Amino acid sequence: MPPSTPPTLRQQRLGAELRKLREHSGLTATAAAGLLGLKQAQVSSIEAGRYAVSADRVRTLARAYNCADEALTEALAAMTGGRTRGWWDEYRDHLPVGLIDLAELEYHAAALRVALALHIPALLQTADHARAMLREAVPPFRPYELEHRLSYRIKRQEILHRAGGLSYTALVHEAALRMQYGGPDVTRAQLVHILELSELDNITVRVIPYASPHYPGNGQPFDYVAGPVPQLDTVQLDTHHGGCEFLDAEAQLVKYRTLLARMETCALTPAASRKFIERITPSL
Structure with missing residues (x-):
């Protein structure tokens, strides 16, 4: 379930970078959702930073979007885990x-x-x-x-x-x-x-x-x-x-x-x- 509090800058940035990868691949949010077995609203929430996503899910998204930059993929995976408590x-x-x-x-x-x-x-x-x-x-x-x-x-x-x-x-x-x-x-x-x-x-x-x-x-x-x-x-x-x-x-x-x-x-x-x-x- 999406967090009740607004997403942090870090969560928003993760979502925005995943959106960039999807758009670069030429997939619509609807097409990406169908490919990954998700609802279109879930993809949109992930890209808005409102929906917590796991490192494995990020890697799955990167593969689906044909991202060949492993360093970028792993950097995005490291940004997962929800809100950082500091x-x-x-x-x-x-x-x-x-x-x-x-x-x-x-x-x-x-x-x-x-x-x-x-x-x-x-x-x-x-x-x-x-x-x-x-x-x-x-x-x-x-x-x-x-x-x-x-x-x-x-x-x-x-x-x-x-x-x-x-x-x-x-x-x-x-x-x-x-x-x-x-x-x-x-x-x-x-x-x-x-x-x-x-x-x-x-x-x-x-x-x-x-x-x-x-x-x-x-x-x-x-x-x-x-x-x-x-x-x-x-x-x-x-x-x-x-x-x-x-x-x-x-x-x-x-x-x-x-x-x-x-x-x-x-x-x-x-x-x-x-x-x-x-x-x-x-x-x-």
Whole structure:
């Protein structure tokens, strides 16, 4: 029976990828249902992420759709099993659903790459810096809302320190480093924190200085979340109303891969970035 709660982003993505495979095979939902001994409504529910599907069923669907990409098939099979229960569930009644989906997306990521022009990446923020930023929200958060947002943000950072070390790359513009949220002392501590994290093997921080002759894109921050195979990558954009927008169409993924590659050409090396941050820290 379909779950009583709305499907998560992960469940929706599994269904959408199965729909892509079916459509690529040239089968209608009705034809696929007849081939698999299902009802057309079941196929539609699976593709909408509303119907839990087993790993074996995913493999059966992939074979019926003539999918020859075994890596993709197995990656989709690994996404089955219904809703993932994680630490983010305790925030489900307190935060927008997009933030819950973001935490789950990051948890399952193979790697993360982020690009920001005016803000320190959320996963690199100190609690004091994050609190100062959250206080700038319009309309302002109530005290308990701010604390929920803050604890959620700090909790997300645990993925950087888990066993195996998630690969994390941050492309940060100099402007973000010089924004003094919370004042000079908070900013100085924030930059020291970035320096300490950048020494970890799995974390790379690269600065795009003002002196760079170009800055690709329009300055909108984005996260590029790598999946187990490139087809399952996702781009996350912040929206003006405080939510999250998720992109996964191939043309969109190509666009943001290209943006990241171009940004890397105008960013300092990791070693030069650390020296740059060290140089500007005492001046705050």
